[in-house]
Amino acid sequence: MRGSIGNILILVFLWGVPSLVEPLYGKDLSTSGAGVRISAEQEEEISLILAEVSIQNIEKWIRISGTIDPETGVVKGRVLGKEKQLIREGQKVHIYPLIARQPVLQGRVVRTFQDGNELIVETDLQPKLYEGVQLYIMEIVVNFGRHLSVPNEAIIEEKGRRVIYVQEEEHLYAPKNILSGIRGELYTQILEGPKLGEKVVTFGSFFIDAHYKLHYMNEHKSSSDKEGAFAHHHH
Template sequence: MSRRSFIKASVLIVFMAGGFTWLLSHQAILPQAESGQGEMAGMEMPGMKQKEKKKSAPATQSVGTESAREPESVPGIVTIPPERLQTIGVKYGQVTRRPLEKLIRTVGRVAVDERRVAKVTIKFHGWIEELFVSALGDHVKKGQALFTIYSPDLVASQEEYLLALQGRRQMGESEFPEVARGSQDLLEATRRRFELWDITDSHIRKLEKTGKVMKTLPIHSPITGTVIKKEVLTGAHVDPGQELYTIVNLSRVWILADIYEYELSFVKAGQKAAVTLSYDPSTVLTGQVGFIYPTMDPKTRTAKVRFELDNADEKLKPDMYANVELQVNLGTRLAIPQEAIIESGQKQVVFLHLGGGKLEPRLIKTGVKTGEWSEVLTGLKEGEHIVTSANFLIDSESRLKSVVESMGGMSGMKMSE
């Protein structure tokens, strides 16, 4: 055998031996792999097990869990441990019927009683001869002389009256009825002129008695009061209708106050009101509602209300400001403390106390609010127990609990994935 043939035979033997060895080793490893695959098939991966458990859990736990938590699953029920309620200072009360009073406060302005105001004028031309009341603020009495006036028209009318009076005396017994009647008519016409000029009967009687013409005529005050306006001076010429004095009786005054539209229905004529002044709050004056004006201010949504009160000592002066309080008796109504109500937008909620730390939110509708009490129109019955304080803490507690529970549910979902 040549050298080349020997090398070929040796290489062939080596390949055959390697192939036989590989075949034997492959047959030995294959059963182990199949056996190992069987063992792995019997094992459960942690992630897969959690998924399967989470998928199968609702079927096995839904009945037991729902039955165990049935009270908590009632819609609207809030459960807070009693010790927690005690910690946050929750107090309870009973829904009852009670007498309610509404207090209305406002600020008013003192005004004169328009029925106690008089303006002094004359109805003929003249000149002021003498002033008896010459200063603002002077007090006058009814019938007191204010000034004297000279008027040529008045002098002429007096002369005509005296002539008519003399003619009636002379012709009153005439045998001709027409003559007697004519003299009487002339006398009455002159007298009516005096009446139109507001010449008093006493002046006319004095003229008839003395038979002398009075150069000046005194003008008297028509009412008792205080002079608040004077437009006259000695020697001044005055015209018919000119306002010479304004006199006001301040023994009784008005207070004009603004009442808001939502409070107006509680105000009635004749109701009593307490009035105080800023410079003397210790003194309380008593007045009453005299009139409710029929118009509203479109900008402030208020109406004028007139309060009337005695002012004998004239402590209240025109244009002075005064505080007015009106106590309105509303009768007996179903009411709860305002602190018990949670305002949620346009809704009003209270917590009903069910016991054992269980609270039920209840929608209610309220009416009149009076100080610390609020009338209940719907949503509650007399005798029910409610939470009367720390409601905002309960509301915060229940909201926080809902948030935590929802966050817990989201966390579980992430873990299952």
């Protein structure tokens, strides 16, 4: 418990002093050779989870409210804004009532048409399972295809940059700047950064990040102290 509290205090301190950690994100960390070593006990304590950089389907789920059409009995909804451009007939749809998440019914978009600034989306779902329910949540699945990807939870965003931690060897993790593309519901496309098959930290990445920043600050302080002592000695 004492170690966990200490980790939290480290995080709070680091977030409160951005000028101390900003230099980490001002350079290409992928070529710096920098890394931080975490013990097996620490990995177990934070339940560290790794995932491979892999080719995945990237999907975005557009969530809208849905109602029962009184004439056809099917669920339909309305889409506003830029997301209208992503809707196509034939896309998968998940629906569930506002009062419960399970079970989720699955169907397809069968028709779309414009109504003023809104796009009306009709599905092939007749949710007889939920008798008497009129209001639903609709999740329209937009598939962007298969891309080199990492799980969303692996990405740390700070100062307009995105960083992940790659396992260099057992218990050793190094930060790497990434250039990302499409962000989906579960995965984000990687344009530049880690390679296929590399292992990245997902759950536990913020602990690794805090540990790395603390390590960096200690090294920076040690170097400054040595330079100060050298300058004083030759004064």
